Amino acid sequence: MMDRRRAMQALGLAAAGAALPAAIGGAALGATRTAAPVRKAPRLREGDTVGLVAPATYSDDPFKLELVEEAIAAMGLKPKRGAHVLDRYGYLAGTDEDRAADINAMYADPEVKAVFAVRGGWGCARVLPHLDWDVISAHPKLLVGYSDITALHMAFAARAGFATIHGPIGASAWTKMSWESFRAVAFEGATPTWRNPPGDEDRLVQKEGRTTAFRRGVARGRLLGGNLTVLTALVGTPYLPDFKGAILFIEDVDEAEYRIDRMLTQLGLAGILGQLSGVVFGQCTDCTAKDGSSAGGFTLSQVLDQHLTPLGVPAFQGLEFGHVDDQFSLPEGVMAEIDATAGTVKLLEPAVA
Known part of the structure; x- marks a missing residue:
């Protein structure tokens, strides 16, 4: 993986996009604003x-x-x-x-x-x-x-x-x-619930596959996100959609804790984090400073807690997506429901026609 930090270039201009549903925070679901349904591509079939x-x-x-x-x-x-x-x-x-x-x-x-x-x-x-x-x-x-x-x-x-x-x-x-x-x-146009598979370690309490809730509860919204570094580099351009009421899912690789802190700070200052109905942080592979600069500093979970808990919406860490072999397929723009307590993402509509 090449070093994106040396390659990223600012693109300028103002963000644009269609409005998304209003936030649903807390432990119980509330009312949502009606939004235009996302268009669907045809499902894949054998022989395509x-x-x-x-x-x-x-x-x-x-x-x-x-x-x-x-x-x-x-x-x-x-x-x-x-x-x-x-x-x-x-x-x-x-x-x-x-x-x-x-x-x-x-x-x-x-x-x-x-x-x-x-x-x-x-x-x-x-x-x-x-x-x-x-x-x-x-x-x-x-x-x-x-x-x-x-x-x-x-x-x-x-x-x-x-x-x-x-x-x-x-x-x-x-x-x-x-x-x-x-x-x-x-292929199937299914609406599954994604939950990490249980760990199979030889230990009394499993460590693998765990999720951590920063704020418990259930939320609904359109799934939008991906790699945090790449997404953050699009802030201020016409190529970033409207995140109002969305569920943001993000992951990254080879980024020190302070860089994750910096990027989440940017999303907060840009007004994106404050519009969300929920957040899912997936896998952050090798996200520890290599030069020892993180010693005595914040852990990744502490950084996430500082940015996500004050949002007042359901948020959790650890779902299997990102720079890992085993990863869930998350459709962009599709309505979903997250349960931060259970650590799940449930699709509420098919991603394909």
Whole structure:
């Protein structure tokens, strides 16, 4: 994973997006404002053709791409490579224009039913000004990926208006848990409740798979989020949707505690945290300062507690999504209910038509 902190660039301009439901906080559910339902892409079916794109960091190893194609084929789908999927331009998978052209082509192609990102890294934000939003909006298709793909998920929510899936990238491990979660959402149109599997450690009290509630209770709202670093870098741009009444889900990797603190502070100062109906913080992989600067400082849980508890809405940490092999597929823009006490996310509507 390349260092995003050296690569992120400010994009400017004011945020835009459609209004989302009002918050529901506390232990009991309250009334919600009616919001326009999110549009749905068609569900995936066995035999469908899906596009493979590389919108961020390069992956110029044909063997690795073959593994991705084999994983897609194992799902019963037919992979179709983007024209520039094996390109390299510095640390990017081709120029901004070429990477955007592959995305535009997949959404214009009637044969392609969904679009999978081969990998993340850095670079998705750079393609946003080059995307054909008229074409993308006119042809709802699932976009699948996580990490840097968060920039595309947020932009699609703001500019295209249909649900996408924050889930494994093409090169992910696609473990049994990850595959079954994705299949339920993308193929079956199910409305499951996601709960971490129980730990199987040889100890009296299990440590694995636990969640921590910062504020207990139940909340409803549209799921929006992804990688915290990438999302924060879009603040102040026209590619971030309206978070009013939303349930924010966030994760990260290789970020020291003080950086998580800094990014949550920015979301708070930007007025985003104060609009939410609930928060789910997933996995933060290797989120400890490597230079010893965290010694005597705040732990990650303490940082989260400082930012999330004062919001007065249900919030919890530890759900299985993020930079981990086993991860749930969370559809962006779909109504969901969280139970911070139980550590669950329940979809209230299908992500696909």
